[in-house]
Amino acid sequence: MAAVAAVAVLALAGCGSGDSTASKTPGPLASTPPTSGSEPNSPSASTPTSSPRPGADGPGAPAADDPCETNLAAPEISRAVATLPRDPRSNQGWNPEPLAGNYNECAQLSVVIVKANTNADNPNTRALLFHRGKFIPTGVPDTYGFNGLDSAATTGDTVALEYAGSVPELDSVVRFRWNGSGVELIGNTGG
Template identity: 55%
Template sequence: MPGVHKPSVLIATLATALLAGCGSGDSTVAKTPQNTSPAAPPPAAPSSVSAPSSSPAPADPCAVDLAAPQIAKAVSDLPRDPRSGQPWSPEPLAGNYNTCADISAVIVKANTNAEHPSTRAVLFHRGEFLPQSVVDTYGFSGIDLAHCTGDTVALQNSSGIPGLTGLVKFHWNGSGVEVVGNTAR
């Protein structure tokens, strides 16, 4: 039965012809362009020295913070300026407010367009507003940081009148605020 083997011989012949036609010159691998760029360096081995972090350092809770919400809250609780009848601006002109000091202060001005608005000091104990601290804290224009400590704040009184410009120190005595010094400049 010579005809019985013919289809299998035919299939074998075709398979051989196909395989012969797919030499190395026709393969997909041979037609794919080769990468000519240099190889990437291997990843660095971990070390005990860490790279600098791009995240910011945590805020210092004892740093001066003139944008603290406690300031705006305290200023909103103040009675209006007796001279202009206006409320006080919550943005301090000067200050050393922080939550760690026994006493700190901010200077605010009346919320008016007057050329020389009234100013006053607002005192704090460990970040808490001291509403009954000192009866008259009007007229202070700044803080003398060189004379401030954790329990004493030195406020500048600049009236513009010679001999009436001075420095007034307020001290936290453990239970309240007392005036400990008034120096004319």
């Protein structure tokens, strides 16, 4: 019985706000500070902190116990890629391993960028948008050609996709936002 209690305490300690993107995601998942009337054993009565878990410090690291971390290995990504029509230029499928992204099942809007499964020098790329971890297959503006994510301009409900090419004057960032019922284009900045 003592071992079960110890495992439960360790599991709760591993979910501290210091290693999660949930604090950046608006909504009911954000933690609230304890009130003076909280019971000592209730989860909101303590605010555990912890250092990041091994393997959870890079993009694409497995999300282990926290669904609100970026997880570029989430099975939802490969399921979404499998539903895509072939790349129009090469007539090939898409590689399910993301080039970039911030997939997060807690975010209002997150994204992964995949490339055509071809050996061409410059394969087509495509961004896949997700709402709360679910792929948005229709009603999304054109998302071909992006090859990066501007993390400084990306929030819990907005993604900023980058296009960087061999001609710096053509580099751009395009922002998409979840408006409560769908995705809308909200900004485009050129290089």
